[in-house]
Amino acid sequence: MSIVLEAVQLTKTYQQYTALRELSISINAGEIFCLLGQNGAGKTTTINLFLGFLAASSGKALIKGVEVTPDNAATKNMIAYIPEVVQLYGNLSGIENLDFFSRLAGFKYSTEELATFLNKAGLQTEAHNKRLGAYSKGMRQKVGIAIALSKNADVIFMDEPTSGLDPKATAEFTAICKELAAEGKTIFMATHDIFNAVNMGSRIGIMKQGSLVHVVNTGGITANELQELYLETI
């Protein structure tokens, strides 16, 4: 197993307030790691530190052994980020958005190649040329996944990807994530969705007030057991 993501005593403080306290964890290629925790527990802070959007106060975040810093392009090229609401151009179609954002990342693909990324992300062919303005949240997310694939990102970070998705869209999203992980992509997501975390995650972390309190393997736990542990913890 190769370690793709590593946090070593990773800490973020704001004056007196500690948003993330000495997080140490290693995540392997092909894992789906789900981070649970109440609002304000430090999940987004953790993601933002890996993305290089924030500078660590102490400790470090590494991607494939390279330390993340806000100005290190090397780590940014290995990752993609899918926020809760994927920001795309409403007047462009799905395929035009993908073309635009993949060019921005330095890639130039044929129409056929762009369509292949969209199909792999689960977006039906008939939707490729429709305006983004008419897309559901789940469809926007699929374009976000296609952008991540077009960038050839090894790691995909996601913030609350299933919030606001209907059960069918959630199931589709879960299936796509599992497929990507089976191909070796690493997925790190912050979520409030306990059922889905058990369903798709390889491991689940539970955070409380900036600290990672539990890391659970999903193999041996039911959603009810995880919920009990979560409620006891937070």
Ligand SMILES: Nc1ncnc2c1ncn2[C@@H]1O[C@H](COP(=O)(O)OP(=O)(O)OP(=O)(O)O)[C@@H](O)[C@H]1O
């Ligand atoms: N710029 C900042 N200045 C001061 N405190 C901040 C700043 N950014 C975040 N925080 C605090 O850090 C803590 C952790 O926030 P974070 O966004 O990581 O939580 P979260 O677990 O992602 O919550 P949610 O589920 O609501 O997204 C919160 O208490 C938040 O108010």
